[in-house]
Every structure is written in structure tokens, then in C-alpha cells.
Amino acid sequence: MSRKGRSAKTHEEILDSAWDMIAEQGADVSMLDIAKAVGISRQAIYLHFGTRGGLLMALVKRADERYRIREDFFEALDTRSPAERLDACLRVWLTFVPKILPVAKDLIRLRATDPDASAAWEDRMSDLRSWLRQLAESLYSEGALASSWTIEEATDYIWTASSVQVWDLLVVERNWKQDRAATILRESISKVLLK
């Protein structure tokens, strides 16, 4: 957990404050702002999380566990009908995306300048893609995938079309309601991939 010999209490307090503040103000929140809110020094945060990217990554991973994204996804992966399986998996993921949106956006922004943040995010995306690959494989092996798709391309397509970036464009930039965005993304991905 990258906090060699650090207080678990302070650790959690930082995460709690940071989550709330970033949800409200995004990239405008400085490390000093978060430190002040917790009542500690700026450097204490660096001792706990290394960099801003490290803090954001810890927030994402905590959310992963709290919302049981992995468990819910694999439960959806059990759905029998291919079409319903794709729909169920996308429902799970698209329910999770808005929850981590502010933190994930800032993390994506930092990837350009923070190699550690970049590696950690890529690692997590690699996991997500392995789940989506299983989904694509199951669709393929049951003959549900439209003929022109390979498993790899289908995986990448789902990954892209249901990404944080796409969600941000529709919901934040274009003010789509969350339900509407989720519905259209699920329907359009199904239409593109399935026979």
C-alpha cells in the first residue's frame, strides 16, 4: 500500500478529504489544500502517497474495492444469453464510471507528466481490459460477435466506447443525463458488436 510505517488513521483521513474535495473542485485542489483540510503538513501527504498521482491512484483503488467493481463485473459475466451478458457487464461498468469520474479525470491528466501515475493507471486499465477480453471471448465463442470482429479488436472497442473519456464527453461536456448516456452507450456498443 506504499505507506511504509505510516499511520493508518491519517492515511484514511487524507483519502476521505481528498475524495470529497476532488469530487467538488477537481484539479483545482492542491496538495496543500488537502493537507490543510486534514490538519497536517503538505509533506505528510507525500510521505503517505509519494505524489499526487499516487494519492489519486489510492483513491481509485479504494473505490474499486468499496464498490466491488470486480465482483459485480464477474457476476454479470455469468449471464447466460450473450446479448444480456454484454448488457449486464456494461451496466456494471457504466454504473461505476461516474463514481470515480473526478478522480480518474485528474489521474488521466497527470499521466502526461507523472510516469508513476501513468504506469499505475495503465496497470489498472490492463486489468479492466482482461475482464473485457473475457467478455469478448465468451461472445465470440458463442458466435454472438459480428463476423468482422476479432476478440482483441472487440475488447479494445468496448474499452474505448465505455471509457471514462467518452463518459466525460457525453455527461460533463454535453450535459447528457447519466441514465441516457448509459443507455445509448449500451445500445450502440451492442449494435456495433453483436450479430
Add this chain to the structure above:
Amino acid sequence: MSRKGRSAKTHEEILDSAWDMIAEQGADVSMLDIAKAVGISRQAIYLHFGTRGGLLMALVKRADERYRIREDFFEALDTRSPAERLDACLRVWLTFVPKILPVAKDLIRLRATDPDASAAWEDRMSDLRSWLRQLAESLYSEGALASSWTIEEATDYIWTASSVQVWDLLVVERNWKQDRAATILRESISKVLLK
């Protein structure tokens, strides 16, 4: 052009160097790096472009004009058959996207912290959406749009699905070849939108 009483020669030299350096190293290029390459002081760049976001925006706008994106798009908009029209417009746009990708990515990154960059980019995206809206309108009025789509939603969907962000995910993150990415995006957008 935001360069009240500044040398046009220096202005162009900055743009030339910045374009090349950002194409190669993206966000790693500092304003000082660019200044050194041109042989001027860091502050001279700020006198010409205000901020890093201003410089990037000037690069994007110069590319808009050089590659005649607007003209080419409206020429494609003249295509008679609805399906071919959508395809032609997407071809034009998706040919342009990779050209501005490095600069656009950095600009998108800066939006979170630079209000001017944010406003300028949003302004440009507003133009693009007005073009896409005309495309969506023409498809709608000729009955080519699948029944569930409104003009506004179709516009936003095309805008999102053919965005710089989506291109980046497929081509940069997932190493898709440009042709393959363009083809799949064109085909999938057509499949989703058209009857």
C-alpha cells in the same frame, strides 16, 4: 491573433518550433525549451501567446487553416447519398485528427487548469459541433437516421465517437493502425446512427 505589436517572423518561428517539439515530446516540452530552440527568451513567447494554452490554440488554428478542414468538411457535406455523406464527413475529420493529435492532447490536458485554454478549445469544439449538427440534420431530414435518434443526440454521439480522445485511446494506447481505427470508427458510427 493576440499579438498586439509583435514581430510576425518571431511569431511563426515559435509556432514552427513548438509544433515540431510537441509532436515529438508532447507535454514534456517546456516553454523554456521552445524559447531556446527559437533563440529567444521564455518571456517573448508569453508576449506573443499569453500562455501555453494560447500557444497550443494558435497551433491548432493554424493547422485548421493549413489543412483546410472546414472547406473539406463542407465539401463532404455536399455528398448526395446520406450514407456516403456521413462516411465522407467522417473521412475528412478522421484524416485531420491524427495531424493535430499531440497538440490537441496537451490542450485538453491544460483545460483543467487554464480557463483561457478551456474557453478557446470549447469555442472550437462548438464550431465542429455546428458542422456535425448540419450533417445530423441532413441525415434526419432525409429519413436516414435510425428512429430513436434526435438531431442533438446524434450530433453529440458523432462528436464523441470521432473525438480526439477516442482516437487517442485506439491509436496511441491500443496501437491500432490509423487506417484500421478510421475504418472501424466510420463503420460503427454508421451502423449506430443509420437505418
Add this chain to the structure above:
DNA sequence: ACCTTTTCTTGACACGTGTAAAGATCTGCA
């Protein structure tokens, strides 16, 4: 050649991230 205006440079500052080292404080335990 001279003077003026335009253009660019220099140096300084505020604020952000990230790193390092030294000192203070708090905690558990003998």
C-alpha cells in the same frame, strides 16, 4: 546621425509539484 517606437531581455515574484534533511512530537513498551 538622431530620436521614437516596437520588440525583446533581464530579473524578480507568486504559486504549484516533488525531493531532501533535520528536528520535533507522539507512541508503545520496558
Add this chain to the structure above:
DNA sequence: TGCAGATCTTTACACGTGTCAAGAAAAGGT
């Protein structure tokens, strides 16, 4: 109680963006 180690603070620095003001240098006209 008092020590030792863990934890946090303080101070300082390097580098980035962005802004400001004073001055040098180049360009132009007369």
C-alpha cells in the same frame, strides 16, 4: 518514568507556469 522508534513538521531547494516592471536592442522615419 523514560527511552527508542515511528510519525509528522519545518525549512530549503529545483523546476515548471504565469505575471510584472525596467531596461536593452533593433527598426523606422526624418
